[in-house]
Structures are given as C-alpha cells and as structure tokens.
Amino acid sequence: MDANFxxxxxxxxxxxxxxxxxxxxxxxxxxxxxxxxFQDRLGPNRAxxxxxxxxxxxxxxxxxKEEFIPASADKFLYVxxxxxxxxxxxxxxxxxxxxxxxxxxxxEYALQVANVNIGVLYLFAIVSIxxxxxxxxxxxSNNKYALLGAVRASSQMISYELALGLxxxxxxxxxxxxxxxxxxxxxxxxxxxxxxxxxGFIIFxxxxxxxxxxxxxxxxxxxxxxxxxxxxxxxSMKLGFYLFAEYINMFVSGAIIATLFLGGYDFPGIDQLGxxxxxxxxxxxxxxxxxxxxxxxxxxWIRWTLPRFRYDQLMKLGWKKLLPLAVLNIILTGFISLLxx
Amino acid sequence: xxxxxxxxVVSDKNMTMKERLYLPAIATGMGITFMHLFKKSVxxxxxxxxxxxxxxxxxxxxxxxDEQGRERCTACGLCALACPAEAIxxxxxxxxxxxxxxxxxxxxxxxxxxxxxxxIFCGLCEEACPKExxxxxxxxxxxxxxxxxxxxxxxxxxxxxxxxxxxxxSIRQTPQxxxxxxxxxxxxxx
Numbered sequence: 001m002d003a004n005f006x007x008x009x010x011x012x013x014x015x016x017x018x019x020x021x022x023x024x025x026x027x028x029x030x031x032x033x034x035x036x037x038f039q040d041r042l043g044p045n046r047a048x049x050x051x052x053x054x055x056x057x058x059x060x061x062x063x064x065k066e067e068f069i070p071a072s073a074d075k076f077l078y079v080x081x082x083x084x085x086x087x088x089x090x091x092x093x094x095x096x097x098x099x100x101x102x103x104x105x106x107x108e109y110a111l112q113v114a115n116v117n118i119g120v121l122y123l124f125a126i127v128s129i130x131x132x133x134x135x136x137x138x139x140x141s142n143n144k145y146a147l148l149g150a151v152r153a154s155s156q157m158i159s160y161e162l163a164l165g166l167x168x169x170x171x172x173x174x175x176x177x178x179x180x181x182x183x184x185x186x187x188x189x190x191x192x193x194x195x196x197x198x199x200g201f202i203i204f205x206x207x208x209x210x211x212x213x214x215x216x217x218x219x220x221x222x223x224x225x226x227x228x229x230x231x232x233x234x235x236s237m238k239l240g241f242y243l244f245a246e247y248i249n250m251f252v253s254g255a256i257i258a259t260l261f262l263g264g265y266d267f268p269g270i271d272q273l274g275x276x277x278x279x280x281x282x283x284x285x286x287x288x289x290x291x292x293x294x295x296x297x298x299x300x301w302i303r304w305t306l307p308r309f310r311y312d313q314l315m316k317l318g319w320k321k322l323l324p325l326a327v328l329n330i331i332l333t334g335f336i337s338l339l340x341x
Numbered sequence: 342x343x344x345x346x347x348x349x350v351v352s353d354k355n356m357t358m359k360e361r362l363y364l365p366a367i368a369t370g371m372g373i374t375f376m377h378l379f380k381k382s383v384x385x386x387x388x389x390x391x392x393x394x395x396x397x398x399x400x401x402x403x404x405x406x407d408e409q410g411r412e413r414c415t416a417c418g419l420c421a422l423a424c425p426a427e428a429i430x431x432x433x434x435x436x437x438x439x440x441x442x443x444x445x446x447x448x449x450x451x452x453x454x455x456x457x458x459x460x461i462f463c464g465l466c467e468e469a470c471p472k473e474x475x476x477x478x479x480x481x482x483x484x485x486x487x488x489x490x491x492x493x494x495x496x497x498x499x500x501x502x503x504x505x506x507x508x509x510x511s512i513r514q515t516p517q518x519x520x521x522x523x524x525x526x527x528x529x530x531x
Contacts, residue, residue, distance in 0.1 A: 038374050042384045202364075305374040306367065 008109050016093050016113065023292075024247035025055040031247075031300050038304040062240040070233050074140040081137025082234065082241035088130045089248040095119040096255045097181040099265045099285035103277045111281060112181055119180035120168060123256060127164075127211060130249070131157040134213075134220060137242070138230035149229025152311065153220035156210055159318035160217075164207035166326035167200040170333040171260060184264035192263040199329045201261045203322055208257060210318070212249040215303035219314060254295035255288070262291050394479045396512050399462040401480035402455055402493075403500050403508045405473065407445055410502040413474035416450035423469035428459035453498060457482045457491040467513075476510040 029044065029051060036043025044051035069078055099111040116122055131154050138150020174196055175183045187193055194201045210217040221229040228234075231242045258264060265284030275283060309317070359365055385392055394400075405413050416433035434451035436444045443449075466475050485491055500508045 034378075036382075037378050040377060040380050040383050042382045042386070301371060301374065302367075305370045 004107070005109075008104075009113065012111070013094075013113055016098070017090065020090060020093055020248050020251055021244075023251045023296075024244055025059070027247040027250060027296055028058065028243075029054050030296070031303075034297070034300045035304055038301075059240070062237055065236040065239075067238070068233075068235040070142060072142040073233065074142070077136050077140035078233075079238070081133055081140055081230075082238045082245070083133075084136060085130070085133030085245040086241045086248075088126055088133060089245040089252065091126050092123060092249075092252045093255065095122050095180050096252075096259055097184050097264060098288060099281045100277070102281040110181065111285065115179070115181055118178050120172060120178040120183075123180075124161075124165060124168075128157075128161055130211065133242075133245070134230045137234065138220075141230075141233035143233050145226045145228070145232045146230050149220045149226045149232070152226075153213065153230060156213075156217065156219060156314060156318075159315060160207045160210035160322070163203055163318065163322035163326045164211065166323070166330060167197075167203040167207065168260070170200045170326070170330045171197055171204075173330070173333050174337065180259055184259055184266065187263040188266050190263070190266070190268040192261065192266070194261045197261065197329070197333070199325065199332075203326050203329065204261065205257065206317075206322060208253045209299070209302065210314075212246065212253055212299075214246070214250065214299055216306040216308050217314065218303075218308060219311060224308075250296055250299050251292065254292040254299070257295050258288055258291035264288055398479045399464050399477040401478055401482050402460075402466070402498055403476050403478050403480075403510065404453065404495065404498045405476060405510065406500055406502060406507070409442070410504075411441075411443060411445040412449055412499060413445055413472045414450045414453065415446045415448050415472055415474075416453070417448075417471065419469045419471060420466035420475055423465040424460075425463060425465060426459045426461045428456045428461075429466060430454050430456075450495070453495050455493050455498065457493055458488065476508075476513055478508055478510065 032054070033043040033051065035041075044054040047053040047057045069075060094113040095116055097110070097112040097115075101108045101110045103109070114122075134153040134157075135150045138146040138148075138153070141147070171183075171193055172178060174193070175186055177183060177186070183193075209215075213220050219229075220226075221231070223229075226232065231239055234242060265288040267284075267287040270280070270283055270287065273280075273283070407413050416431050418431060418433075421427075421429040421431060430452070431450045431454070432452040433448055436447050436449055462477060464477050467477055482491075500506070
C-alpha cells in the first residue's frame, strides 16, 4: 500500500463526507421548498435568492441555541445518542461505488472508499446499528414522550429490517455477489435490477422509508402525539445532529437504492459517447447523483402526500404483508432462476 | 340541498382487492400533490405586497381637525355613550383665552382615549358624533408588546395639523351618509 493510494483514499473520504453534509444541508432547504410548493405556498425566500442561504441560517441558529441537558438525564448516554445517529448515517456511504474508476497518472483508482466483498452485509450491519442512536437518546432523556418515541422507533426498525433483508436476499440470489461494485457492474447496459426484481424493489423502497423514519413511517417523531418523539428533550446542535442525520440517511439510502436497483452509475448508451475514462467517471457520477436526487424527491413527495400510519397498521403492514411478500419473492426468484438454467 | 358534485355515498362494504392494495390510491394521491407543484402560490407577501382594503373598511380611528387646524371634538361624550364596547373615555376641559387656534369651541377633550382591545370597530362612534370629529379609517391597528399600549391617546388619534398630513375621510362621506345625516329624525342622538 503506497503513499499515493493512502492520500487518494483520504481525499475521497473527505470529498464524500463533504458531499454528504452538503447534500443533507440543501436537502433541508429542498424539503421546505417542496413542502411549500405542494401546499401552494412560496417557502423560505428571505435568506438569499430563493432562500439559498437558509440552511446556513438554520445551522447558525441551532449553534446559538441553549445547550440544555435535563437534570435527570444520563449525561453520557444523552450525548452519545445524537453522536451515534450521525456516525452511523455517515458510515454507510463508505461502500457505495460513486462512479467508474478514474485514471490518474496511469494508475487506476476506484471511486469507492472500501471495495469490500461483503458490501451488502456491511450495509446491513450499519443500518441495524442505526436504531441505537434513537433508542439511547430517547432512553437517556428520561422523558415519557422520548421513551415512547424510542420504543416505537426500535420496534419499527427491527420489524422492517426483516423485510428489508429478505428483499435483498432475493437480489443477491440473482446477482450471486455481495460486492456492491460487482452488483453495479452486472447491471451495466440497462439490465437494472428493478426490472428483474420489481416486487423486491417495492418492498425495499417501503422498508427504506421505515428505516429512515420518514413519513408515512415517522412514528418515532410523531409531533401530534409525542411532541417530538425521541428528540423531545434535545436542543441546540444535538437536535441538529438528529435532524441532520435524517437527511444524510435519506441521501445514503437514495444511493443504496440507486446502486442496488437502479443500475448505480450506469445509464444506457453512456459508453457509446466516446468519453475519456475520467470524463466517463464524472458522467457516471452525475448519473448516479441524478438518480439519488430523484429518490430524495420521491421521499419528500411521499412525505407531503401520505398521512402517518397508526401504530397497529404499521405493525400489520410490516409483519403480515411485507414479510410474507418478501418470502414469496425469494421463492419466486429461486423458482424462476431454476427454470432459466 | 346539494352544494357540490363531489359528495360520495358512504358505505361499509368490504374493500375490493384494488382498494386493499392501497398502491393505486397512493399513486392517485401522489398525482394530486404533483399537480400542486405547478399551481400558482396563494401567498401574499404581506409587508411588500398588500391586499386592497374595501373603501368602507373600519380601522384605526382619527380625530379630525377643521380647515383651520383646530380640533373639532368638543368632548360631548356621545361617542362614549354610543360605544357598545365601552372603549372610549374622555376628560373635558375649558378652552383658555389664547387657545382659539387649537380648539374650535369653548369646550374640548383634554384626554381622549380609545382602548383598541375593547373596540369592536363597529363605527357607532362615527355615527354618533354631531361634530364630524371622529372617523374610522383604512389604517390597521398594529400589534403591541404591552396591553397598556393598546389604549390610544390623543397623540395617536388626532390627525396632524399640517395640511399635507391630513387624513382623507371623504371616501366615507357617501351621498347616502350625507343624506342620512341631514334627517335628524333618524339619528339616535336626537
């Protein structure tokens, strides 16, 4: 492992970290703008042109808010909660292939921080840690609403992780690999997994909404019943971390959906354009980014369309509908791939 | 009575397969919200953009001066008597020699206060006034931080003596009003 490789990876990590934070920042603005447009309003337009400085203003506001820790809270866990949420949100982007490999001075560099063979498993491991940030935060606040929100969050995330996992099992059966860059390469030339696994895609999409706690699965927050849910007692930048982690999660799950089902950085006909290798990498990245943007838009679109589930409906959907469907999907996939041989 | 064509007969029959799937209904809903992306915003950006008031809008009162800049109010108290919300109070005083340029008649209101939290902007004070001294205008009563600040004194009610800062209330003197005011039998303070 030479120094160049090390430096390249460091730069890539910094770039992806910066990109995640930037996208999450502007996703907050986009969310508010879209919410306004869906409701025939104007949305934030005071800070800068079209409110472009609004995320900055929000950040500054959060920084200057009083840092409040309840007297009866467990101080260590109280701080650990939001930190863990943020950490987990940022960890996931490590295994996502952001584009075809680039060529610097005759050496090939992959646009992926860690090309691990068990990429899909890594994603799963990290996603299931995600619940701890919320659970610990809600527990440490020593508040009924926060605790209820945390309990809901953990039961919801555990329930939907099952269907999420099973929908990927079917995907792995067709791709035969757990390596994310290989899964993307297999989809090259418009052979996107969404066409082979339409049911799996829908299950995965619904579970992704539940895992990121976005509407209509935002029961952990649930303003109308639980004030703020798990982050009721949080203020200042700790609250900011929780809210920000949600947007980073949205960005990352958009990247995962695009990578697993929508062909990643592949776009039909992109190889025939006659671009140089580095230009092709840039174009591939832009294509992936466009797909992610669409999924982020979809997240917001659904949030401003559908009302929140009732708790029993949520559990019924997770256990009685999605889980059997995911199992059925596995059986169908196995059956069809047997017939194809 | 049928107001719109959108009413539906409610029934508790079992849902069909399509209804139980929910996905078609979700798609319809998303279509509806998507169409709203292209609709014109209904927002009025208030301080920059103001909606027009009706000509007879009843807002912030004004105590008028006459053509020579003298206060018209003689503190007769009829407005306070007419006020259904009991928002108006006043203290009368006698005009001293040398104050003829300030007050039109021998008696004037030394203190004249309207509690804007009590006022219901009905306009009965304007109707009661025999001297055409008080009028309601198109101006908005602004928000305040303290309840006491809503008791408007003469400093806020009496219009400026400068001829170019006078408040025009001619819009309220419609022919009907003038006609009405001529007929003394219809006035409640006859």
